[in-house]
Amino acid sequence: xxxxxxxxxxxxxxxxxxxxSTFMAPINMFMTGFSKLxxxxxxxxxxxxxELQPLIDNWQVIRDxxxxxxxxxxxxxxxxxxxxxxxxxxxxxxxxxKWYGDAHPSAERLCPVTTQLVSSxxxxxxxxxxxxxxxxxLGKHRDPYAGSVRYHLGLSTPN
Numbered sequence: 001x002x003x004x005x006x007x008x009x010x011x012x013x014x015x016x017x018x019x020x021s022t023f024m025a026p027i028n029m030f031m032t033g034f035s036k037l038x039x040x041x042x043x044x045x046x047x048x049x050x051e052l053q054p055l056i057d058n059w060q061v062i063r064d065x066x067x068x069x070x071x072x073x074x075x076x077x078x079x080x081x082x083x084x085x086x087x088x089x090x091x092x093x094x095x096x097x098k099w100y101g102d103a104h105p106s107a108e109r110l111c112p113v114t115t116q117l118v119s120s121x122x123x124x125x126x127x128x129x130x131x132x133x134x135x136x137x138l139g140k141h142r143d144p145y146a147g148s149v150r151y152h153l154g155l156s157t158p159n
Contacts, residue, residue: 020144028146037149044149052124054117055153063155065111066129069095072110073131091133098127129155 011019037044046056055062066073073095097107103115111129118127125148132138 024144024146031146035146049123049149049151051121052151054121055151058113058117059153059155062114062117062153065114066155069110069129072106073129091136093131093133095129096127097129098124100125134158 016022037048046052073093095107096104097111097115098104098118103119107115118124
């Protein structure tokens, strides 16, 4: 019941029964219960996280590095990335910059400014460039884990 009632996105009961959010509900209940952020809010204005301002200030440099990565931003070779399998099925691609530790060596080589910016902000635990194919859409979804906040910085968008 907790997983079903959390947030604004409501799954059909049959889907909710086997959804990852159901299995994460015991952990998520504590994460949302003790969070400083409102649990029913779907997004937060950028000023909620002033430590991310360097990303906003340098978005054009970040975009340029992302554009230069076109041959390196790829979809998963196997559906073995549980957190992103749904996105991969819709054609999403990604390039990891940092994943709960130091920046990836290929990211440091190919995106030196972006990896330095990401590494200079202590609250960022993971970062990636993600690409959604033209003509696609981002369907309604919820993250499996309520203990993190996602920040999306649009670099090259149709509008």
